[in-house]
Amino acid sequence: MATRKAPARRRTLPTSTRAPVSGRTRKGVPNKAKAAFRDALRAYATRKHVDPWHFMVDCIADDTTSVRLTADGGTITVPTVSLAHKIECAKELANYIEPKLRSVVVSGDAANPVSVLHAMPQDQFDTLLQRRLAEAGYTPAMLPEGAPHAEPQ
Numbered sequence: 491m492a493t494r495k496a497p498a499r500r501r502t503l504p505t506s507t508r509a510p511v512s513g514r515t516r517k518g519v520p521n522k523a524k525a526a527f528r529d530a531l532r533a534y535a536t537r538k539h540v541d542p543w544h545f546m547v548d549c550i551a552d553d554t555t556s557v558r559l560t561a562d563g564g565t566i567t568v569p570t571v572s573l574a575h576k577i578e579c580a581k582e583l584a585n586y587i588e589p590k591l592r593s594v595v596v597s598g599d600a601a602n603p604v605s606v607l608h609a610m611p612q613d614q615f616d617t618l619l620q621r622r623l624a625e626a627g628y629t630p631a632m633l634p635e636g637a638p639h640a641e642p643q
Contacts, residue, residue: 543586546579
């Protein structure tokens with residue numbers, strides 16, 4: 491007669507003091523797959539001597555032309571890189587050169603309306619602005635045409 495073995499006891503794993511992660515990465519933890527892809531793409535571009543930023547700048551600066559035949563047998567000179575392509579390159583580069591500005595909405599409600607805490611007459615504001623600009627090293631000649639400026643005293 492065969493004897494039955496007692497079922498094995500389940501081991502309990504030590505509990506962690508960290509909060510459970512519910513199926514997604516925690517805030518601040520870099521995505522390793524994306525980082526690995528980015529590193530591999532950067533290494534491939536380096537091996538091929540390709541720099542996408544320089545390429546886009548070269549496209550924007552390209553002023554070469556090519557000659558094309560027209561339907562009536564004439565020739566026309568056209569830019570090698572189209573204006574639309576140059577604009578797309580410039581828009582893409584601008585995203586990395588200049589920060590995008592967020593729109594800010596100032597609003598209030600019935601309980602907390604928006605109010606101006608301090609108002610200053612325009613001439614007083616212009617004088618203050620000119621004094622601060624002079625302290626920073628600006629002269630009236632450096633300001634754009636039509637900008638308000640106070641006369642030196």
